[in-house]
Amino acid sequence: MAAAPSTTASPSTEKVDFLKLQNGSDIRGVAVAGVEGEPVNLTEPVTEAIAAAFAAWLLDKKKLDSSKRLRVSIGHDSRVSAQKLQDAVSRGIAGAGLDVVQYGLASTPAMFNSTITEDDNFSCPVDGSIMITASHLPYNRNGFKFFTNAGGLGKADIKDILERAANIYVNFTVESMKDAERKAASSVKRVDYMDIYTSDLVAAVHKATGNIEKPLDGFHIVVDAGNGAGGFFAAKVLEPLGAITTGSQFLEPDGLFPNHIPNPEDKAAMKAITQAVLDNKADLGIIFDTDVDRSAAVDSTGRELNRNRLIALMSAIVLEEHPGTTIVTDSVTSDGLTAFIEGKLGGKHHRFKRGYKNVIDEAIRLNSVGEESHLAIETSGHGALKENHWLDDGAYLMVKLLNKLASARASGVTGDSKVLTELVEGLEEPAVAVELRLKIDQSHPDLKGGSFREYGEALLKHLENITESDPKLQKAPVNYEGVRASGYGGWFLLRLSLHDPVLPLNIEAPSDEDAVKLGLAVLAAVDEFPALDTSALGKYVRVS
């Protein structure tokens, strides 16, 4: 299908700070006008330049002989800006002389998969892949994730691409943009790749359950896709496996996300799927984020299996298959989780940094230095398994749960999701768990011209010193990010956000009173840093 003619096919004279669009290993920006204070910076020409830059990067990377044309797949989530950005990406790729295969509505993990699928009929494998998504962010945002068969691109590659894009952008001419448009019109192909991807998921469950035709026969499983891209899971994965999916909700894509934010960490989203499970007396509930690289579940009693519980559950499954293996998690995981993984499951918990790419790269690194690890997982619901190419695939995580349900059924255990609930039995949970996000005012004179990052680091150093001299607190002996300390039967972690001028503070404690004591210890230490807005913490310690 041809890319729609661009309405803005003329070089822009506007100055664009491309590097500002970097968000760790993703690109994110504002694609839809109308929200006050959020001007559009992911325009069509900017997008076209970024896509052309990815094409140039890929050509350099693959260094192939000129007889072969490289192929790039493009997919998108349900956002309202998806179509126009898909067209702009297509022009950027086609204009650089590469072939474009559009998948339409797709999931992020499916896009990676298209780089390894061997199937000529579907123009696979592709050499590179682009997912147009901004995960759970508001409707006016959008962005890109990039893949090759080596996995998702990292921070350094994204920076490289954005630098190239800035250069390409200033050299756009009316003629070069028209030429890209012509090339896209004649060379873009459309493929229903999600059919292959979903049949692979179905095959994975068949394989794990001894090739029973309908291994989920009789199970009632409700899906909440939050109007993102994950609606396929009900009709294309669960139903072919025999499950009943009535009561599933928000499966239709709607980029205004009218029901709730598609995010398994979000309280309203979890409440919605929990209610659906209870209302339908379902055996299991499954929820995805917008682009399906994250997920969570709800058991038949309405117990949420997200955050630490999802990690505990996945660890139990993985440690059954690989006894003793190391589970790599992000930094905000609970002490109870460590006790569970190491005490009950006999594994090793390696609590690393926040950020899905950090966690995945760390697990890959551990394997490369001889420490076996099969699971890298974040409390956000990003989880990657070694057996699945270290890809953070929310749908594949849920497939692992389905395997468990189906195997239990095959061995005579009947009904509901008890088999999953039992796997997390013994996980100690704190009575109180809070996360407060404390903002650094970047225009405050106390920054003295420095960056918020430098300011945050100085603050953390100060907190570390204070913690070391406080007899009621014990600094965590191993810690990779921020300051983590135990005390009053609980713990706190103050760290710098990966992207924002924010210091997220996590506190877990056996009672409100103890949580307040931990909060007060942090509050006293950060007092000397007036650019930090501590009002949320002040309010918390006063009202709790």
Ligand SMILES: O=P(O)(O)OC[C@H]1O[C@H](O)[C@H](O)[C@@H](O)[C@@H]1O
């Ligand atoms: O550091 P924070 O602001 O809490 O954000 C951390 C989060 O950033 C992004 O959303 C990443 O995709 C997540 O993997 C990560 O957990």
